[in-house]
Amino acid sequence: MFDKVEAFYRPESIPEAVRLLERGKGHARLVAGGTDLTVEAARSVRFLIDLTRAGLSYIRKRDSVCTIGATTTLAELEDSTAIRALAGGLISQAAATCGSVQIRNLATLGGNLAHGSPAADMVTPLLALDAFVLVANAHGRSKMRLAQYLERSREHEMSRSLLVEVGIPDPPHGARCGWSFQKFGRTEIDISLVNAAAGLQLDGHGRVKWARLSLGAVAECPFRLLSVEQLITGRELDHTLLAEAGDQVIREVKPVNDLRASAEFRRDLSRVLAGRALEECVEQAGHTL
């Protein structure tokens, strides 16, 4: 466990948390719900900085952007009326699939994104929603697209940065829109073997006007399948196009073998879940394949 920890801080503001993180010189770790951090229990950690009193638990609508503070729990996302109303409840649905109710009461959105798991269930829908993040560090604050944050985290450039909030610009809405989150795990409460999120807007003739498709647990981090989005945009999504999209999904994913599943199984599952997600979107948008 954390047998080398010398101090546990509870900052009450972002600047204070950033200062403590910087002062730790690589030996300080932020802690939110602690559900990932305690499993990891790295022995190099000497200072823990609890974020739960830093004022980052909120869900707000500012202009045309919904902002979610980093320490907002997955249970709060599951229950929030505003989040349930956003993009057909995509984020609430994803939150509801994460672990048990006990885990969701502790686990935060910021922790899910910052931990960097390829299977993080909140990342996939947020990519489909063009989310961006606000981060704070010793150099100030900066805003970047979620995909860029994931990339920079993988390069270990974010270890002294605090994720402040996630922003979601107003997505397309109305009767011709559909959204879907799909997850397959070994059990109801296990992490994803594969997860998928999709959003579609159809035009008056049933053709795809706007498309988003993202997948998780099949590469180093969840990602958007831009080539599939391009392939289906401007066309009517029927069984033939869905099969073409599935073939393209298979070409894009780079799953690994691990104790939960083989790469081959994950590849097949990617096609299946992406197909189900797109099909559900079409149905919600008032069409059938």
Ligand SMILES: Cc1cc2nc3c(=O)[nH]c(=O)nc-3n(C[C@H](O)[C@H](O)[C@H](O)COP(=O)(O)OP(=O)(O)OC[C@H]3O[C@@H](n4cnc5c(N)ncnc54)[C@H](O)[C@@H]3O)c2cc1C
């Ligand atoms: C039994 C179990 C089941 C689980 N099931 C799922 C599941 O189904 N789906 C899923 O996606 N996840 C699952 N998880 C993983 C975990 O619960 C989530 O990833 C959770 O959202 C992490 O949030 P946290 O607040 O607990 O993070 P913490 O454990 O507190 O932190 C995780 C990491 O993020 C860093 N961090 C935390 N907050 C910030 C911040 N604001 N800025 C910068 N860095 C930060 C910490 O330093 C640490 O490195 C499960 C975990 C357990 C133990």
